[in-house]
Amino acid sequence: MTDGLPERRLPTLPVGNESRIGEAGSVAFEPFFRSAAPRLEDGEADTFVPHVVAWNLTKRCNLACAHCYISAGSWHAAKDELSTSECRRILDEILELNASPMLILSGGEPLLREDLEELASHASSAGATVVVGTNGTRLTSERIDSLMEAGVQGVAVSVDSLRASYHDRFRHGGGALHDTLAAVDRLGAHGLDFVVQTSLTRGNRHELRELVGWAEGKGALSFNLYFLVATGRGEGMTGLSPEENEEVLAELAELEAEYRGRMMVRSKCQPQIMRHVVDGHGDSPLLNYRTRCPCGIHYCRITPEGKVTPCPYTPIVAGDLREQAFSDIWRDSTLFHTIRHGELGGKCGRCEYREVCGGCRARAHSESGDILGPDESCAYEPSGDRPLVRTEREITYGSIHEETLPWTDEARDRIARVPSFVRGVVTARVEGFARDRGYRQVDVEVMAEVRRSLPVDFSQKLPFFLRKGGDA
Ligand code: SF4
Ligand code: SF4
Numbered sequence: 108m109t110d111g112l113p114e115r116r117l118p119t120l121p122v123g124n125e126s127r128i129g130e131a132g133s134v135a136f137e138p139f140f141r142s143a144a145p146r147l148e149d150g151e152a153d154t155f156v157p158h159v160v161a162w163n164l165t166k167r168c169n170l171a172c173a174h175c176y177i178s179a180g181s182w183h184a185a186k187d188e189l190s191t192s193e194c195r196r197i198l199d200e201i202l203e204l205n206a207s208p209m210l211i212l213s214g215g216e217p218l219l220r221e222d223l224e225e226l227a228s229h230a231s232s233a234g235a236t237v238v239v240g241t242n243g244t245r246l247t248s249e250r251i252d253s254l255m256e257a258g259v260q261g262v263a264v265s266v267d268s269l270r271a272s273y274h275d276r277f278r279h280g281g282g283a284l285h286d287t288l289a290a291v292d293r294l295g296a297h298g299l300d301f302v303v304q305t306s307l308t309r310g311n312r313h314e315l316r317e318l319v320g321w322a323e324g325k326g327a328l329s330f331n332l333y334f335l336v337a338t339g340r341g342e343g344m345t346g347l348s349p350e351e352n353e354e355v356l357a358e359l360a361e362l363e364a365e366y367r368g369r370m371m372v373r374s375k376c377q378p379q380i381m382r383h384v385v386d387g388h389g390d391s392p393l394l395n396y397r398t399r400c401p402c403g404i405h406y407c408r409i410t411p412e413g414k415v416t417p418c419p420y421t422p423i424v425a426g427d428l429r430e431q432a433f434s435d436i437w438r439d440s441t442l443f444h445t446i447r448h449g450e451l452g453g454k455c456g457r458c459e460y461r462e463v464c465g466g467c468r469a470r471a472h473s474e475s476g477d478i479l480g481p482d483e484s485c486a487y488e489p490s491g492d493r494p495l496v497r498t499e500r501e502i503t504y505g506s507i508h509e510e511t512l513p514w515t516d517e518a519r520d521r522i523a524r525v526p527s528f529v530r531g532v533v534t535a536r537v538e539g540f541a542r543d544r545g546y547r548q549v550d551v552e553v554m555a556e557v558r559r560s561l562p563v564d565f566s567q568k569l570p571f572f573l574r575k576g577g578d579a
């Protein structure tokens with residue numbers, strides 16, 4: 108047995124209060140940014156903070172995409188969905204655990220919920236960063252205005268191709284691309300940050316570079332490329348081969364470097380990109396992610412009926428918010444305990460990249476029924492005898508940075524409004540900047556200077572989560 112290889116694995120599921128939800132569930136997208144997972148050591152319960160919560164508010168949708176992991180469609184009724192008052196109560200429970208989480212309100216199509224703005228406003232006024240994931244076809248100017256008034260700080264829009272023949276067929280909606288592209292233009296005109304999400308298949312793989320360039324031209328904050336997880340309606344679909352994934356990830360890592368400072372380029376649900384970044388792009392901001400994938404560690408999903416799962420693509424249920432408090436599920440679920448403390452199996456368990464990558468847990472579960480199993484979509488075959496790879500950065504997303512300089516109350520108030528998962532990195536960055544210039548304390552003037560002087564890791568455009576913290 109080589110260094111750190113598994114000696115013992117926790118039992119696989121179902122165990123404790125977990126069960127499968129009848130229909131595979133997910134949201135239309137992952138979080139804008141992957142939050143960070145800690146190194147998994149016992150006695151670190153406080154590090155398991157729900158920094159990002161993805162919330163499928165409905166299964167109703169005006170489209171019926173081939174790959175939809177929540178099997179959304181127009182035939183679903185609202186009757187089983189959490190009511191507005193139930194949602195408000197759950198929001199308060201999340202905010203009790205983390206005063207400044209990132210909430211991703213999605214569906215189905217979340218714009219079909221008439222209380223979307225009410226819920227967004229409830230969360231954002233209490234300190235959460237709220238973003239909305241939508242197919243974009245119903246994003247009118249009036250709706251963008253009302254979302255902005257409700258404190259929504261970003262929107263994720265799905266564009267799978269710039270060819271209507273592909274996008275509309277994939278999304279099962281005639282005219283969908285036309286309507287979504289119009290929404291992208293409206294978002295730009297309103298100045299509401301947006302990210303473009305593309306689901307990768309062989310049918311659009313050749314469009315990757317064109318789509319990235321188009322998204323940047325439209326002013327997107329990020330381009331997120333989603334790799335298939337065969338769950339929900341996508342259960343029978345086959346993704347790219349491991350070798351094809353490898354080629355796309357290498358291209359994506361190159362695109363990330365090429366567009367750095369102008370637009371973030373990210374892979375979603377294929378954490379193997381970290382292997383390419385570690386080996387070939389040592390200056391990448393992706394190394395600020397102290398991953399494995401954060402599902403169940405810093406990230407979870409709520410289904411329309413109030414079930415909590417590790418991530419949108421993982422159908423195993425950690426608990427039921429109609430019967431349990433969010434904090435009880437988050438802290439005590441056997442499923443989350445397994446993900447946090449269990450050791451990975453198969454090739455992921457013996458891989459030297461298991462801490463920076465760790466494979467997609469949802470895909471492992473979908474393929475083998477084992478949430479800790481190997482991610483066979485990865486082409487890499489670890490020998491098992493190479494030293495563990497770790498990122499070198501001291502402060503990573505999700506970590507806490509203790510203040511080392513005095514902060515004025517106003518400056519502290521501003522930093523407190525930065526989403527929790529990036530706050531440690533931002534705090535360290537501001538203090539480093541102040542120290543380099545001989546400042547003895549951090550005040551709002553220093554924060555303003557940071558904003559003017561420093562390129563932000565992700566983008567020089569200063570994304571919403573940094574704007575929210577004032578001048579940081
Ligand atoms: S737009 Fe497509 S992927 Fe998104 S919820 Fe609707 S059917 Fe599912
Ligand atoms: S388990 Fe897979 S799909 Fe879920 S958040 Fe992690 S990488 Fe993404």
Ligand code: SF4
Pocket residue numbers: 378379382454455456458459460461464465466467482485486487488489
């Ligand atoms: S074998 Fe597993 S941990 Fe290693 S690079 Fe592949 S997916 Fe990541």
